[in-house]
Amino acid sequence: xxxxxxxxxxxxxxxxxxxxxxxxxxxxxxxxxxxxxxxxxxxxxxxxxxxxxxxxxxxxxxxxxxxxxxxxxxxxxxxxxxxxxxxxxxxxxxxxxxxxxxxxxxxxxxxxxxxxxxxxxxxxxxxxxxxxxxxxxxxxxxxxxxxxxxxxxxxxxxxxxxxxxxxxxxxxxxxxxxxxxxxxxxxxxxxxxxxxxxxxxxxxxxxxxxxxxxxxxxxxxxxxxxxxxxxxxxxxxxxxxxxxxxxxxxxxxxxxxxxxxxxxxx
Amino acid sequence: xxxxxxxxxxxxxxxxxxxxxxxxxxxxxxxxxxxxxxxxxxxxxxxxxxxxxxxxxxxxxxxxxxxxxxxxxxxxxxxxxxxxxxxxxxxxxxxxxxxxxxxxxxxxxxxxxxxxxxxxxxxxxxxxxxxxxxxxxxxxxxxxxxxxxxxxxxxxxxxxxxxxxxxxxxxxxxxxxxxxxxxxxxxxxxxxxxxxxxxxxxxxxxxxxxxxxxxxxxxxxxxxxxxxxxxxxxxxxxxxxxxxxxxxxxxxxxxxxxxxxxxxxxxxxxxxxxxxxxxxxxxxxxxxxxxxxxxxxxxxxxxxxxxxxxxxxxxxxxxxxxxxxxxxxxxxxxxxxxxxxxxxxxxxxxxxxxxxxxxxxxxxxxxxxxxxxxxxxxxxxxxxxxxxxxxxxxxxxxxxxxxxxxxxxxxxxxxxxxxxxxxxxxxxxxxxxxxxxxxxxxxxxxxxxxxxxxxxxxxxxxxxxxxxxxxxxxxxxxxxxxxxxxxxxxxxxxxxxxxxxxxxxxxxxxxxxxxxxxxxxxxxxxxxxxxxxxxxxxxxxxxxxxxxxxxxxxxxxxxxxxxxxxxxxxxxxxxxxxxxxxxxxxxxxxxxxxxxxxxxxxxxxxxxxxxxxxxxxxxxxxxxxxxxxxxxxxxxxxxxxxxxxxxxxxxxxxxxxxxxxxxxxx
Numbered sequence: 001x002x003x004x005x006x007x008x009x010x011x012x013x014x015x016x017x018x019x020x021x022x023x024x025x026x027x028x029x030x031x032x033x034x035x036x037x038x039x040x041x042x043x044x045x046x047x048x049x050x051x052x053x054x055x056x057x058x059x060x061x062x063x064x065x066x067x068x069x070x071x072x073x074x075x076x077x078x079x080x081x082x083x084x085x086x087x088x089x090x091x092x093x094x095x096x097x098x099x100x101x102x103x104x105x106x107x108x109x110x111x112x113x114x115x116x117x118x119x120x121x122x123x124x125x126x127x128x129x130x131x132x133x134x135x136x137x138x139x140x141x142x143x144x145x146x147x148x149x150x151x152x153x154x155x156x157x158x159x160x161x162x163x164x165x166x167x168x169x170x171x172x173x174x175x176x177x178x179x180x181x182x183x184x185x186x187x188x189x190x191x192x193x194x195x196x197x198x199x200x201x202x203x204x205x206x207x208x209x210x211x212x213x214x215x216x217x218x219x220x221x222x223x224x225x226x227x228x229x230x231x232x233x234x235x236x237x238x239x240x241x242x243x244x245x246x247x248x249x250x251x252x253x254x255x256x257x258x259x260x261x262x263x264x265x266x
Numbered sequence: 267x268x269x270x271x272x273x274x275x276x277x278x279x280x281x282x283x284x285x286x287x288x289x290x291x292x293x294x295x296x297x298x299x300x301x302x303x304x305x306x307x308x309x310x311x312x313x314x315x316x317x318x319x320x321x322x323x324x325x326x327x328x329x330x331x332x333x334x335x336x337x338x339x340x341x342x343x344x345x346x347x348x349x350x351x352x353x354x355x356x357x358x359x360x361x362x363x364x365x366x367x368x369x370x371x372x373x374x375x376x377x378x379x380x381x382x383x384x385x386x387x388x389x390x391x392x393x394x395x396x397x398x399x400x401x402x403x404x405x406x407x408x409x410x411x412x413x414x415x416x417x418x419x420x421x422x423x424x425x426x427x428x429x430x431x432x433x434x435x436x437x438x439x440x441x442x443x444x445x446x447x448x449x450x451x452x453x454x455x456x457x458x459x460x461x462x463x464x465x466x467x468x469x470x471x472x473x474x475x476x477x478x479x480x481x482x483x484x485x486x487x488x489x490x491x492x493x494x495x496x497x498x499x500x501x502x503x504x505x506x507x508x509x510x511x512x513x514x515x516x517x518x519x520x521x522x523x524x525x526x527x528x529x530x531x532x533x534x535x536x537x538x539x540x541x542x543x544x545x546x547x548x549x550x551x552x553x554x555x556x557x558x559x560x561x562x563x564x565x566x567x568x569x570x571x572x573x574x575x576x577x578x579x580x581x582x583x584x585x586x587x588x589x590x591x592x593x594x595x596x597x598x599x600x601x602x603x604x605x606x607x608x609x610x611x612x613x614x615x616x617x618x619x620x621x622x623x624x625x626x627x628x629x630x631x632x633x634x635x636x637x638x639x640x641x642x643x644x645x646x647x648x649x650x651x652x653x654x655x656x657x658x659x660x661x662x663x664x665x666x667x668x669x670x671x672x673x674x675x676x677x678x679x680x681x682x683x684x685x686x687x688x689x690x691x692x693x694x695x696x697x698x699x700x701x702x703x704x705x706x707x708x709x710x711x712x713x714x715x716x717x718x719x720x721x722x723x724x725x726x727x728x729x730x731x732x733x734x735x736x737x738x739x740x741x742x743x744x745x746x747x748x749x750x751x752x753x754x755x756x757x758x759x760x761x762x763x764x765x766x767x768x769x770x771x772x773x774x775x776x777x778x779x780x781x782x783x784x785x786x787x788x789x790x791x792x793x794x795x796x797x798x799x800x801x802x803x804x805x806x807x808x809x810x811x812x813x814x815x816x817x818x819x820x821x822x823x824x825x826x827x828x829x830x831x832x833x834x835x836x837x838x839x840x841x842x843x844x845x846x847x848x849x850x851x852x853x854x855x856x857x858x859x860x861x862x863x864x865x866x867x868x869x870x871x872x873x874x875x876x877x878x879x880x881x882x883x884x885x886x887x888x889x890x891x892x893x894x895x896x897x898x899x900x901x902x903x904x905x906x907x908x909x910x911x912x913x914x915x916x917x918x919x920x921x922x923x924x925x926x927x928x929x930x931x932x
Contacts (some may be wrong), residue, residue, distance in 0.1 A: 254863055
């Protein structure tokens with residue numbers, strides 16, 4: 001933790017960055033995002049197992065971006081998100097420095113995003129055993145049982161959009177659901193509208209989701225909406241050979257590879 | 267307030283036989299915003315069009331719905347009629363009552379109801395339609411022809427003769443293609459070289475044609491009327507300006523034992539070579555892969571003997587960039603080699619040859635100077651067997667199609683053999699004789715009846731060698747599949763015509779679609795046979811499917827006519843049905859967030875990055891922008907855009923949504 005604070009101070013004091021995004025102690029036993037703009041504040045920085053919020057969601061926010069060059073404390077899912085954002089031209093070496101944090105809470109100083117990518121590529125996106133079990137159970141259901149499962153799960157949703165706010169990939173300045181000429185996705189929270197919203201979100205994250213679970217963690221009703229994106233990760237693997245966020249910008253759904261087993265897109 | 271005119275067509279009886287057109291007009295006439303609704307026997311006729319024009323003027327219509335056939339048929343007709351009456355043509359839409367309703371359903375209430383529903387959705391769409399203007403783009407009046415076979419030659423000459431510049435590129439050292447390899451041509455038996463070489467010379471001399479041989483397409487950018495192509499001029503290792511074409515180098519080159527491509531491996535050539543005596547240009551190239559100097563580092567004998575000092579060992583590939591307005595693809599085809607056939611010995615026996623090799627044996631310029639001799643021992647074959655459909659029409663070989671030219675050239679081969687080897691016996695194994703074409707069937711009958719070629723209907727299951735003879739085992743299906751065994755001296759396989767190696771890569775480079783066999787695909791099998799799906803790129807000859815000479819030439823002239831038509835205008839008018847990325851007032855500028863997924867999804871490379879700058883030149887935002895010249899309006903980007911920042915003009919979100927809602931909210 002001292003390393004982290006030292007590094008943050010150094011970055012601020014040398015004017016390498018204008019703001020360092022990290023975690024601080026929140027209310028109760030929770031942590032929250034901290035934006036370090038001067039070195040005294042850096043002492044508030046913490047890092048422990050409670051720090052699961054995906055901070056990459058902030059680097060695309062105008063309020064943070066407008067401060068100037070940013071640095072971010074980044075665990076593996078955050079780093080993945082950063083690489084995906086870079087491939088979508090949202091961040092680059094000129095506006096972001098990544099302070100990596102290993103699972104052993106060690107600090108890694110990355111010189112550039114390419115190094116971050118190299119680090120990220122050591123690890124595959126894998127669904128954990130507990131969620132895989134649930135997905136298998138869902139797969140075994142009949143379509144009508146599955147339909148009922150999702151109606152039951154999603155009907156309490158009152159569309160607070162906390163999932164969207166927490167997701168690092170949901171950075172669009174105008175979300176599909178806010179598009180109202182015409183209003184393809186209904187805004188009111190009813191059974192069908194809720195389904196449409198969450199399915200649409202899962203589709204938009206296909207090939208992009210970094211499996212950080214920020215959406216499910218943010219949901220005040222603890223709806224397991226990450227199952228939808230996890231299922232899409234599984235399908236992307238079985239139908240398209242899977243993906244890794246990459247600076248080459250090869251989007252899973254729009255990039256044709258000669259060794260693709262389907263050749264319809266040629 | 268919308269004032270929509272609805273015009274229901276009976277299409278003779280095509281629609282009215284199953285749809286109650288009068289009722290459709292009556293019901294639709296009561297909808298909000300419909301100012302006039304009527305039915306008529308033939309809307310596309312002059313009186314029918316006049317009904318529409320009159321209504322536009324008298325009722326002050328803001329939109330028109332014509333409910334008739336598919337818009338692929340008459341959309342231009344009705345849009346033009348509307349424009350003549352002063353209405354923006356894109357305010358006119360068609361409801362397809364024929365293909366989508368009357369033709370596919372029985373007469374009845376439900377059919378009429380479906381017709382009403384179809385018209386209603388289009389009425390709702392037209393209410394949201396916006397006036398659009400055609401897009402104009404300038405045209406570069408130079409054509410690129412890729413491939414210097416007979417198709418490419420013909421296309422080049424036709425375009426050049428209509429007064430436009432042509433750049434013809436050919437990957438081999440000479441133009442001429444497969445036709446230059448042929449001995450005689452069916453159905454007239456005139457010498458191939460005699461009719462081809464004047465055209466080759468004409469290409470070389472034509473002031474409007476720039477010929478680059480030994481050159482390949484490197485890359486392409488741009489769109490119809492405005493392509494930018496990069497051409498790789500492979501190093502010939504000679505200075506063409508100085509070389510006199512004396513040919514001394516080719517006689518002095520010590521590296522002589524290389525199979526000649528022109529003679530299909532039946533003869534040899536040197537490492538520095540001119541492919542054949544009538545080559546255009548008649549100047550040698552050094553084959554870097556074979557030349558002793560390039561492979562071993564010393565020799566340079568050609569350089570020593572060259573009286574003009576034209577040899578340039580240090581020459582490198584040159585890449586030139588040229589703007590062109592249209593492209594004609596005439597890259598031709600290839601034939602399967604004998605090694606493709608396990609049942610015919612995997613190409614191990616020298617006397618089992620392909621039809622193209624037989625052409626070289628029969629050709630006066632060939633390795634045997636026109637005498638039919640066996641490649642193995644030079645003996646004149648007393649019995650010869652021709653196998654048609656070697657590979658073609660064979661699902662198991664992955665070539666289910668008919669190669670089309672083999673029936674005719676096999677008859678020609680048998681005929682040439684009979685003419686040259688008196689008393690020789692020839693047999694042709696065939697599946698069917700496909701001799702459709704002017705004088706074609708007569709030609710085959712001549713081979714059978716006058717020249718005494720034995721035609722056996724059946725396939726050959728195996729050919730193997732026994733005591734210096736080739737045993738051909740087949741069946742005669744006209745005699746109840748009776749086994750036939752022939753002891754032959756030589757076997758000629760009419761091997762399947764296939765796409766050229768590299769055709770797939772070229773198609774991908776040019777964004778031209780192709781069929782499962784890698785032949786380039788025409789835009790419409792009947793009505794657009796020389797167009798491709800990419801505007802401004804046309805097809806000629808056997809790169810589209812196996813074709814004979816008359817067809818290739820006709821197709822080449824067709825493609826040339828399309829190019830000349832395109833070049834007849836200074837500006838190109840395009841339908842404005844293209845994608846547009848929205849723009850808004852500052853500070854948003856556009857709802858586009860610049861993720862550029864659309865860029866990777868666009869099959870036409872039509873999406874660019876646009877930097878929105880302030881007056882100080884600082885970049886405020888980078889957003890997507892659609893190049894109107896390249897966009898084909900396919901809508902892939904619309905589907906990919908999460909922020910719904912892209913709309914297809916004429917099929918906007920609002921228009922499509924109102925159609926869907928009109929169908930749902932009955």
